[in-house]
Amino acid sequence: MTATPTDSLSRALDSPGEPALRPLPPVVAELLRSLGAPPRLAAHLRAVHDVAVELVDWVRDRYPEPAVDRDGVLFGAATHDVGKTLHPEELARPGSAHEETGRDLLLSRGFAPALARFAATHARWDDPAVTIEDLLVSTADKVWKDKRVPDLEDRLVRALAGATGREPWEEYLALDDLFTRLGSDAGHRLAFQSAFPVYA
Template identity: 85%
Template sequence: MTTTPSGFLARALDAPGEPPLRPLPSVVAELLLSLGAPPRLAAHLRAVHDVAAELTNWVRIRYPALAIDHDAVLFGAATHDVGKTSHPEELIGPGSAHEAAGRDLLLGHGFTPALARFAATHASWDGPAVTIEDLLVSTADKVWKDKRVPDLEDRLVRELAGATGREPWEEYLALDDLLARLGADAGGRLAFQSAFPVHM
């Protein structure tokens, strides 16, 4: 039995994955379907969104007093690469044209600047305006494939330590343990993504 291009996209959005991946927010899934997004992009967004959900759940438990917009983090992770619908070559090669394109695409579809920004900011985390939500989206976009970025993690640790008054080394050890556990499932997430074609 052959799978149609739209069938690949539907499977990327609905197949359980191994490890099991959460579905994208319905508003994001509907957007990807309306755009005829590359199936591999949908699979990638699910993988990063799933890791972001694990990160935000961990933050909610470990830092109950820390004010974080969890829904914004999940939306940002679910849409961070949406600009690759316009730049599918960046699904298989380097490039940053998708960042501004993604922000503009989301704005054009009525999403607020506060939500659309993640598409443009997920690859940069050293600016003064970067929020903890940005850092969590950027971290999810790295650790889904078990990539560790010391500068990014150090910035996140500083934010977490500053919010709690605990020592940075204590927060680093806790975050390192979480990221190592998330990274252990990277092979399954990578296999899920690569099972889908780049082009519809």
């Protein structure tokens, strides 16, 4: 028997993965189900969200000040590409139409602007107005597949060093160790994502 799109989406949202991936926040899983999201998108969002949990918890443990909005970062990671439900072609090739579309979609579903913004800002980490939370979502969206972006990492290092008074090189070394560890499971996350179809 061939799996239906609903079956594929449910598996992308609910199957444990190897190694296990954390589930998306329930409100996000329900949103994706209501939108009939492409299964590969749900799998991608789970992979990025899983890395974001590791990243934001590491940052909060190491940097008690400034306060980082953990829930905001995790929501942002879990929804950053939600606009691809309306632009599924951008799951298979580069494109940015999903960014503003995603923010507008979240706003139309009643999510606060402070949460919806991540869908539009995740690829604009070089904007002077981005926050540490924006940088963490952008970083999770790269590190999940072991992609290193020096300019993005430098922005995050400067933000953390500026907030703590530590030397930037100290922050870079600590983050580099974390990114190396997170990157070691990238192959499993990529395999999980590619196990699901692009189009529902």
